[in-house]
Amino acid sequence: MLIQFIRWGSIALEILLLIRAFRSRLSVHYPVFYAYLGFVLSQSLLRFFVYQWESRFYSPVYWVTEFLGVVAGCAVVFEFCRVALLAYPGTARLARNLLAIGFVLACTNAVVAASNDAHRWIATCVNLERDVRIVQALTILALVALFLLYAIPFGRNLRGILIGYGLFIGLSVIQLAFVSVMGNMSSKILSYLQPVSYAIALSVWVGHLWSYRSNPEPQKTVALEQQYARVAAATRYRLREARGYLEKAAHL
Amino acid sequence: MGISIATLAAVLLFTAIIVWVKSTLADHQQHFASGESLNREDEIASGCPAEFVTQIFARNDLEYVSGLGSAQLKKFFAQERKAVALYWVQQMSAQIRRIMREHLQASRRSRDLELATEAGILLRYAGLKCLCGVLFFTITLAGPQGLQGLAARADAWAQRIREAQLGFQAAKETGKIHGA
Numbered sequence: 001m002l003i004q005f006i007r008w009g010s011i012a013l014e015i016l017l018l019i020r021a022f023r024s025r026l027s028v029h030y031p032v033f034y035a036y037l038g039f040v041l042s043q044s045l046l047r048f049f050v051y052q053w054e055s056r057f058y059s060p061v062y063w064v065t066e067f068l069g070v071v072a073g074c075a076v077v078f079e080f081c082r083v084a085l086l087a088y089p090g091t092a093r094l095a096r097n098l099l100a101i102g103f104v105l106a107c108t109n110a111v112v113a114a115s116n117d118a119h120r121w122i123a124t125c126v127n128l129e130r131d132v133r134i135v136q137a138l139t140i141l142a143l144v145a146l147f148l149l150y151a152i153p154f155g156r157n158l159r160g161i162l163i164g165y166g167l168f169i170g171l172s173v174i175q176l177a178f179v180s181v182m183g184n185m186s187s188k189i190l191s192y193l194q195p196v197s198y199a200i201a202l203s204v205w206v207g208h209l210w211s212y213r214s215n216p217e218p219q220k221t222v223a224l225e226q227q228y229a230r231v232a233a234a235t236r237y238r239l240r241e242a243r244g245y246l247e248k249a250a251h252l
Numbered sequence: 253m254g255i256s257i258a259t260l261a262a263v264l265l266f267t268a269i270i271v272w273v274k275s276t277l278a279d280h281q282q283h284f285a286s287g288e289s290l291n292r293e294d295e296i297a298s299g300c301p302a303e304f305v306t307q308i309f310a311r312n313d314l315e316y317v318s319g320l321g322s323a324q325l326k327k328f329f330a331q332e333r334k335a336v337a338l339y340w341v342q343q344m345s346a347q348i349r350r351i352m353r354e355h356l357q358a359s360r361r362s363r364d365l366e367l368a369t370e371a372g373i374l375l376r377y378a379g380l381k382c383l384c385g386v387l388f389f390t391i392t393l394a395g396p397q398g399l400q401g402l403a404a405r406a407d408a409w410a411q412r413i414r415e416a417q418l419g420f421q422a423a424k425e426t427g428k429i430h431g432a
Contacts, residue, residue: 090365177258228362235355
């Protein structure tokens with residue numbers, strides 16, 4: 001009963017988010033994120049109808065839509081980078097490289113895992129999804145580290161998207177790890193945890209994406225911003241000077 | 253194995269998100285920071301003259317105080333010098349942090365940001381912060397004057413290792429010649 005309430009509650013939240021997106025024109029600013037939400041909504045409804053009328057197709061439909069969801073999730077992270085780092089072309093390039101490395105790793109891992117264990121396809125699917133989610137979690141982690149390092153300022157909308165998606169991915173990783181180890185024993189826990197974690201993410205999104213808030217504009221610095229080589233050389237020189245100063249103190 | 257990696261990844265992700273949210277909120281509050289606090293940061297990071305630093309770590313003042321024969325005065329002097337030396341290390345650390353912050357602020361908008369250069373600068377920064385940590389730890393343990401002794405001992409060890417290495421290489425080359 002409770003689980004049904006959470007599931008239908010999540011669908012209601014998704015519909016609310018999509019309505020708000022069109023009303024406050026958020027969908028224009030974050031098209032991939034709202035396409036992802038639309039996909040998850042249609043996925044939930046499709047699974048429900050297949051389960052009700054053609055339950056023998058439920059398992060393949062579940063796994064196919066699950067993997068499409070994982071791929072769509074990767075696109076959300078790419079969009080996040082694109083919007084957040086619009087004013088920072090160099091940092092955006094670094095982030096894109098990080099993401100590309102992460103997703104190549106995920107795909108390679110998926111192919112290797114699938115070819116090793118092709119006969120137990122449900123276990124393979126769980127392991128595969130877990131591994132891809134771990135790589136996604138690490139990629140988001142690397143991105144957050146990059147944002148922290150370069151002190152990239154964020155608006156309320158983008159912060160909400162990343163917090164919600166990060167929480168969802170983190171909880172999914174833990175759940176999938178327990179499923180792959182404990183098997184059916186954990187399926188009952190999973191049947192509660194997965195919808196609950198998604199409902200938490202949706203609540204965060206509703207709170208942060210009620211209306212459009214633009215990203216803070218970076219403060220314009222001097223013309224130095226285009227001359228990276230000069231900036232790097234000056235920093236290296238200043239750090240070397242500081243090192244000399246410290247070493248002198250140590251060797252007095 | 254799977255569970256531990258997954259849990260570690262998830263915990264790291266949650267921690268990073270919490271740190272990130274805290275830092276973005278702190279940035280927001282920093283816009284309203286008083287001029288006084290900013291001036292204080294500048295003052296801390298501005299550094300002190302080289303001759304002053306030389307004097308903090310020099311032995312002659314300690315020798316002079318020791319010559320006066322008062323144990324209490326010597327103890328008081330050592331405490332004061334340690335406090336000043338530790339403050340100087342903190343000042344240097346703040347200065348290095350400011351250099352890095354200025355670099356990141358200037359470079360984050362550059363079109364031609366290079367991963368290798370950035371990684372090199374980051375490593376150099378990490379090395380300097382480590383050096384500050386080591387200095388702080390050593391001064392806390394041995395005092396600023398003790399640094400001189402430690403550095404001399406480290407130099408002597410390094411010299412001995414270099415000599416041993418040279419001797420070993422020479423012996424190896426002689427062996428090769430004889431072997432041939």
